[in-house]
Amino acid sequence: MEELAVYAILCSVGYDFNKEYNKALDKLFLENQKNNDYLELEGMQQKDAILHTLSIMNAYSLKQNLFGKYLMKELRNIYEESELNDFVRNMRALYKLLPELIEREEPFCVLDYADDCLSYGDKEQCRKLYESAMSYYEE
Secondary structure (H helix, E strand, O other), rough: OHHHHHHHHHHHOOOOOHHHHHHHHHHHHOOOOOOHHHHHOOOOHHHHHHHHHHHHHHOOOOHHHHHHHHHHHHHHHHHHHHOHHHHHHHHHHHHHOOOOOOOOOOOOOOOHHHHHHHHHHOOHHHHHHHHHHHOOOOO
C-alpha cells in the first residue's frame, strides 16, 4: 500500500505517475485478491481510484520507512528535473495530502517549511532542506 499511496499523492499534485500507480495497484491486487479495497480500486476509473486511495490510505497502518523511501526516491527524481519554483509549489500541495500520522515527522515535515527560505531570497538554504529530506532514507 505504501507505494500505491505515494503514486496516488504524486498523481494528485499533477505529476504523471499514472502507469506506476496502475502497476502498483495490479501487483497489490494479484498478491491480495481477497482484499476488497484493492478489488474496488481495480474496478474504478483511474481518477476515482486515485482519490479513493487517498481517502483509504489513512485507514492502513502504512510503514513509515517504506512509504518514505518510495516518496523521497520519486521526489529526488522530480527535483532533479524541475525548476525550484515549480517543485516548491507542488511540495506545499503534496504535504497537505500526506497521511496524518506522519506529516509532522522527519523528513516529511520539511516539505511544509523548506520554501520559507525563499521569502528572504535564500534559495541555497531551501535546496539544502529539500535535499536533506530526500536523502533521509539513503544508506
